[in-house]
Amino acid sequence: MLPNTLFMGQQLLFIQSCASTNTEAQQLLIKNEATEGCTVVTHCQTQGRGQRGNSWEAAPGQNITLSVILSPTFLAVRQQFYLNMAVSLAVLDLLREQGLEQAQVKWPNDLFFEDKKLGGILIENTINSLSLQHSIVGIGLNVNQLRFGTSTASSLACALGYTLDLEKLTVRLLELLEKRYLQLRNGHLARLKYEYLQGLYRYQEKHLFRIGQQEVQGQIMGVDEAGRLAVEIENELRYFDFKEIAHVL
Ligand SMILES: Nc1ncnc2c1ncn2[C@@H]1O[C@H](COP(=O)(O)OP(=O)(O)OP(=O)(O)O)[C@@H](O)[C@H]1O
Ligand SMILES: O=C(O)CCCC[C@@H]1SC[C@@H]2NC(=O)N[C@@H]21
Numbered sequence: 001m002l003p004n005t006l007f008m009g010q011q012l013l014f015i016q017s018c019a020s021t022n023t024e025a026q027q028l029l030i031k032n033e034a035t036e037g038c039t040v041v042t043h044c045q046t047q048g049r050g051q052r053g054n055s056w057e058a059a060p061g062q063n064i065t066l067s068v069i070l071s072p073t074f075l076a077v078r079q080q081f082y083l084n085m086a087v088s089l090a091v092l093d094l095l096r097e098q099g100l101e102q103a104q105v106k107w108p109n110d111l112f113f114e115d116k117k118l119g120g121i122l123i124e125n126t127i128n129s130l131s132l133q134h135s136i137v138g139i140g141l142n143v144n145q146l147r148f149g150t151s152t153a154s155s156l157a158c159a160l161g162y163t164l165d166l167e168k169l170t171v172r173l174l175e176l177l178e179k180r181y182l183q184l185r186n187g188h189l190a191r192l193k194y195e196y197l198q199g200l201y202r203y204q205e206k207h208l209f210r211i212g213q214q215e216v217q218g219q220i221m222g223v224d225e226a227g228r229l230a231v232e233i234e235n236e237l238r239y240f241d242f243k244e245i246a247h248v249l
Pocket of ligand 1 (some may be wrong): 119152153154246
C-alpha cells in the first residue's frame, strides 16, 4: 500500500528486521540510493535509538518504527527546529485524527497523551556551512504494544482500547508528514510555530521543572528558532537547551 503523496514514502523500503531505521537510512544516503521522501520501515528494530543517547523500545510487529529521508536545503541551519516542529505536528495530527484529541507535544518532540509518552522523534541532520543538506527523520510510535519497560510509556491501543491497523496508520502518517513538510517548504513558518505552541504540553501553565539538581516553578512561554525552551522563572525569561531542563511529571 503506497501513501497518497507526491513524494513522501513513494520510495518505500520495508526491512523485516534491523538495528535502527535511522542507521539504514544513513546507509542509503551514503550509497546515494535515496530520493527525497524515501522511507525505511521495519517491524523489528533491535537497537532503536532515542534522544540524548536513550534507547528506543519497540516490541516486534506492534509499533511504527520508520525513518524518512528529506532534503530541507531551503532551511538555514539556525532554522532547523522548524523541521522538528513540522514533524511533531504531523504525528500530533495523526494522534488527534485517531481520536486522541487531547494529545500534545512535550518539548522538544515527544508525543504525549494523559501524561504518558506515545511516541518520539529523532532527527539527524547533515549540514553544510549555511543550510541543511539532508535530514533523517526517525519516528517511533507506540501503536499496539500494551506493556512497556518504562512506566511513562503508553500506546494508541492502550489509550483507545482497541488494536489498530499498522499499515494503514503508517501510510496515513506519511501523508500527514508530507502536508506538514510542504507547509514548511512553502515558508509558513509562523503558522507552524503557532500550531506547535498551541499543541505544546504545559504551555503557559505553572509547573515544576528540574534544572540540574534543583526543582523550580516556571511557565513555558515559547521556543526560539534554535529550539531552546523559553521559561519564565521568578519573573525572568530564561532559555534552555535540550539537556538543561526537564519537566517534573
Ligand atoms: N517506546 C517507548 N515509548 C516511550 N518511552 C520509551 C520508549 N522506549 C524507550 N523509552 C524511554 O523512556 C524514557 C523517557 O524518554 P525521554 O525521552 O522523555 O527521556 P528523559 O531523559 O527521561 O527525558 P525528560 O527527563 O526530559 O523527560 C527514556 O529513557 C526512553 O529511552
Ligand atoms: O523520543 C525519543 O527519544 C526518540 C525516539 C525515536 C525512535 C525512532 S524509531 C525509528 C527511528 N530509528 C531509531 O533508531 N530511532 C527512531
